[in-house]
Amino acid sequence: MLSFIGRSIVQKMITLFFVSVISFLIIHLAPGEPSQVDPLNPKFTPEIVERFRKEFHLDKPLYVQYLFFYRGLLSGRTVSWKDNQPVLAKMWERFLNSLPLFIVGTIITWTLSFPIGIRSAIFRGGIFDRSATFFSYFLISIPGFFFAYILIIFVVTRFQVPVIGMQTFGLSDASTVRILMDRVWHLLLPSMLGATGGIAILSRYVRSQMLEVEGQDYVRTAKAKGLSWEQVHYKHALRNALLPFVTMFGLILPGLIGGSVIIESIFSWPGMGRMAYEAILARDYPIILTVNFISAVLVLLGTFISDVLYLVVDPRIRL
Amino acid sequence: MSPLLSVQNLKVYFRGDETVARAIDGVSYEVHAGETVCLVGESGCGKTVSALTILGLIPRPPGEIAGGKIFFKGRSILGLKEEEFQQIRGKRIAMVFQEPMTSLNPVFTVGDQIKEAIMVHEAIADRQAHSRCVGLLKDVGIPSPEERLRDYPHQLSGGQRQRVMIAMALACNPNIVIADEPTTALDVTIQKQILNLFKELQKARDMSLLYITHDLNVVREIADCIYVMYAGIIVEQGKMEDLFEHARHPYTMGLLASLPHRAKRGRILYSIPGTVPDPAYKPGGCPFHPRCEHAAGICKKEFPEMCDYGDGHLSRCPVLYERTNTVTF
Ligand SMILES: Nc1ncnc2c1ncn2[C@@H]1O[C@H](COP(=O)(O)OP(=O)(O)OP(=O)(O)O)[C@@H](O)[C@H]1O
Ligand SMILES: [Mg+2]
Numbered sequence: 001m002l003s004f005i006g007r008s009i010v011q012k013m014i015t016l017f018f019v020s021v022i023s024f025l026i027i028h029l030a031p032g033e034p035s036q037v038d039p040l041n042p043k044f045t046p047e048i049v050e051r052f053r054k055e056f057h058l059d060k061p062l063y064v065q066y067l068f069f070y071r072g073l074l075s076g077r078t079v080s081w082k083d084n085q086p087v088l089a090k091m092w093e094r095f096l097n098s099l100p101l102f103i104v105g106t107i108i109t110w111t112l113s114f115p116i117g118i119r120s121a122i123f124r125g126g127i128f129d130r131s132a133t134f135f136s137y138f139l140i141s142i143p144g145f146f147f148a149y150i151l152i153i154f155v156v157t158r159f160q161v162p163v164i165g166m167q168t169f170g171l172s173d174a175s176t177v178r179i180l181m182d183r184v185w186h187l188l189l190p191s192m193l194g195a196t197g198g199i200a201i202l203s204r205y206v207r208s209q210m211l212e213v214e215g216q217d218y219v220r221t222a223k224a225k226g227l228s229w230e231q232v233h234y235k236h237a238l239r240n241a242l243l244p245f246v247t248m249f250g251l252i253l254p255g256l257i258g259g260s261v262i263i264e265s266i267f268s269w270p271g272m273g274r275m276a277y278e279a280i281l282a283r284d285y286p287i288i289l290t291v292n293f294i295s296a297v298l299v300l301l302g303t304f305i306s307d308v309l310y311l312v313v314d315p316r317i318r319l
Numbered sequence: 320m321s322p323l324l325s326v327q328n329l330k331v332y333f334r335g336d337e338t339v340a341r342a343i344d345g346v347s348y349e350v351h352a353g354e355t356v357c358l359v360g361e362s363g364c365g366k367t368v369s370a371l372t373i374l375g376l377i378p379r380p381p382g383e384i385a386g387g388k389i390f391f392k393g394r395s396i397l398g399l400k401e402e403e404f405q406q407i408r409g410k411r412i413a414m415v416f417q418e419p420m421t422s423l424n425p426v427f428t429v430g431d432q433i434k435e436a437i438m439v440h441e442a443i444a445d446r447q448a449h450s451r452c453v454g455l456l457k458d459v460g461i462p463s464p465e466e467r468l469r470d471y472p473h474q475l476s477g478g479q480r481q482r483v484m485i486a487m488a489l490a491c492n493p494n495i496v497i498a499d500e501p502t503t504a505l506d507v508t509i510q511k512q513i514l515n516l517f518k519e520l521q522k523a524r525d526m527s528l529l530y531i532t533h534d535l536n537v538v539r540e541i542a543d544c545i546y547v548m549y550a551g552i553i554v555e556q557g558k559m560e561d562l563f564e565h566a567r568h569p570y571t572m573g574l575l576a577s578l579p580h581r582a583k584r585g586r587i588l589y590s591i592p593g594t595v596p597d598p599a600y601k602p603g604g605c606p607f608h609p610r611c612e613h614a615a616g617i618c619k620k621e622f623p624e625m626c627d628y629g630d631g632h633l634s635r636c637p638v639l640y641e642r643t644n645t646v647t648f
Contacts, residue, residue: 218422
């Protein structure tokens, strides 16, 4: 067990190194440079561009730039090229904005997908199953932004509440309850929208897992023992059907940072996804690379957590 | 004495999109208390389906009970409600399945799974249930039972898993154990051990055994009565010695002739020509006639009746019946 964890960590460090090299190369070898974002701007004289390049080491060979960047990142001194703010502080602020959206969205997704998928599988072919199937495909195929606008129009006209942004400005004098409700309203719609796609896909996946397990011999054995309906389905079948989702549980971690660019843009939500998107447009290398690096760390951490969890829940895997 | 279990003219169909597979098409058999009954037949003839129907485990749909009755201790059990069936399953009638490798739940320990089988039917303390489990594993010949109870199924060999399945079936002292080809998935030496285990347990516990197999050598070892199945019907039935000595149905004769020890040295082993019909497209008349060397014109047209040879020996072949009678009289 311990040796597995040790080996896994070493492996992930090596992977992380290669990820850092490759993402660095991809960003730097892509056409366009930060100094050329706005070539028509009369202020960007060749001298200024030259000074800019020198200041940010863009005139050095790539491997030197690589070392400079990751030294800066690991010591926490990297700054955004756009506004000279420390990257980590900027990201932290955005991260805190994205976090509630992510948490509420994930909770909605997981708490709804499982009951829906399990029920569909147990009563396959029934009315519940067929309507769940219909709505899943409906939600998967409808474009997210379109659905979002319809919902916004509906909520705003029906309930007369503002939903764009994280909060309504100029409310600071209002009562605490009022402020709280305002935040909740702002949070609810984008996280629900973020969750719809997840629910549609995850509930299908739960259903197919559950269906597969229901056909297994050991479920028949459980029935032949005289166990009750609940014990057969919720104990013997469900326990096995849940195993693959333990892996997925580790993999939702990277979602922390990606967030949803589309949802955050539609709702003018100042989160991580939007920051990354804007950084790409501005060719703000430090931010892009930092987001990239942290995502990679989270992905590797997520897979590590799933591996360990699998070890814990599946008795067949012993090292 | 009335039989413990009696299946009467049972019909189980599986409805496909366009076809109806008549997996069981009018099967009757009886199991008396303390008796070992063998259900013999080739793969696909409906042995498993008939066993599952007794326990109410046929998936519906696509399965469908198209007719017949099943009595257990004189009580009709075919139309029982799910909750009533749960009282019988495992407690009165237990089953050992064909596939020991996949019939145990991989995420629970062996001990948990046996204990569960006891505690679902009996209100006893956890400790008592545990010592019952230890006793059961001893009974089925598993060494160091205390440790094995803590094992997960994947830690056991196929033979041991089947022993665990048997222990689980015996957990509540059922009146009947249905063993559905319990040795088919095991290698030959283990097969012999498991078979002997069944023999011993059946004697020691004085229970009834409905043993399903396609292996006539096994049948000779344990059966009191034999029912030979072909394509969803019983073609011949009778006491074990009687049937082995005086088989009256061409199918049974073919099965017996294909046993290695009956063949003469240096001769190619006999095998019945042709294959088992698809239950969705069974030939009319006698379902065996396309493969039968005694087939006459009538076999294609008329479904054969059971012919009585006395002493419980019945055979579904009027052609041979008439021939024997003309010879005898
Ligand atoms: N769930 C099902 N759906 C459709 N058809 C089925 C189903 N279960 C069984 N059948 C059909 O019923 C017939 C009898 O199957 P059964 O499993 O009883 O055979 P068997 O005699 O036990 O054979 P084996 O020796 O291979 O176990 C088969 O032809 C099969 O196609
Ligand atoms: Mg079978």
